[in-house]
Amino acid sequence: MIISASYKTDIPAFYGEWFEKRLEAGYCKVANPYNRRQVRRVSLAREDVDGFVFWTRNLGPFLGRLERVRDFGRPFTVQQTITGYPRELEPSVVDARRSVRHLRAVAERYGPRAAVWRYDPILFTSLTPAEYHLDNFERLAGALVEHPKPWICSMKMKLLSKRSKLCCGVRCLTTNTINYIISKIKINLKNIFVIPIYLGFSKHPNCKLIETFKY
Template sequence: MIVSASYRTDIPAFYGRWFLNRFRAGWAKAVNPYGRQVSTIPLRQGVDGFVFWTRNPGPFLGVLAEIRRAGMPFVLHYTLTGYPRALETSVIEVERSLSLMKELVDTHGPRAVVWRYDPILATSLTPLEWHAENFTRLAARLEGITDEVSVSFATLYRKTERNLAAAARAHRFGWSDPPPEDKRTLLRRLAASGAAHGIRLTLCSQPDLLTAGVEPSACIDARRLEDVAKGWGLDRRIAAKVKGNRPGCLCHESRDIGEYDTCPHGCTYCYAVNTRTLAKRRHAEHDPDSEFLLPPPWLEQGDAPPTLL
């Protein structure tokens, strides 16, 4: 089994102590965000590896070292976009991100990190031409550090549109959803820029936008985890099946232990947060000694010891 931690929130940046406590315990509890069922998810026994999603792995470096000592491979999806503060309120600076990404690769190997330039958001602050230039600058800095960049265009859910509209009023910018052919044109440019620096461009779950030089991505990638293990001198065979979450998703099957509305980074385009105020409040309510990242308020405490599922 592969554990995802987490596409719902930034566990390495904000919840590292909790994850370490649960890793040492060997399990964590998580709530299905749709059916609200509670599951107990193993974090040691039967786990093939971990996929982490983050914008700031700095607070998590020691945790990664402990996971590696346990002989469990991991991959980090590391988001680095370099957007203006009007769009990304409190992410770490680009230079710090670049330094951390290099440190991770130097320590854990070139297959352990995937760069995410995601989502691509078209605004008057970041028009498509800006993305072409910004991406090329970042790709040049990341040559020899990562071999893949995963991208997608922002999906404008109702909450995303609401948050973008509020930010646009506050910071006086406009935003739009470009037509598909404009998106494909940009993707071809990004793919060429990435290839010039040894970085393969993959597209996350938007099969209608696939174009020359662009491949579909598998964010949860058992083969990459095997490569990481091999680089550490370990022999791993991960028998996970491809089980995408939506059309065009090539991810291998995994279990996620995160919670929506708990990441206080303040990215205006985030699909996982209704409002930053709510996320900050829920982050403040977090107990690193809990079985849950954030226990649901309706759940009775004091249950019997868990049975691993």
């Protein structure tokens, strides 16, 4: 069993102490977000766990606790979202340079398979047009590939309808734009595996690609 900790909330950023205590207890309880009365017990016993996947935007508070996870004797992967967007879009997110240092520290200490960089969601706004993403992705990738071992980068591209009410003028993202972004990335990607994940929920005629690619 692979424990996802957690796609529902940022455990490494906010609940690291709770996670460590549950690991010591050997189990945790998970409530159904749509029906809080439905609670199931999940075993965290070593014999029941094959590995952990941690999802976060702020790895800093959890870095020290990864030693405890390693001592648990099961592999783990940290999937950290680093976008470096303007503060108008991400006012509370950790500075991208600090996040890069955190993720590189994980790769250097626990191996490259323990570190996954997520560049998502890709928002096309008046502040972040296609050209912005080309430069921004190249800058972040360049900071990461200084480390000589391979990286995995997942890029989640959301196809937004014109009725989306996000600020700064979000426009519809078409498959042509997605292909343009991927084809124009200038950074040497020999040490980065780019995995596009397309999520579509638009009825716009140009938004045809709605399959979700999982890895």
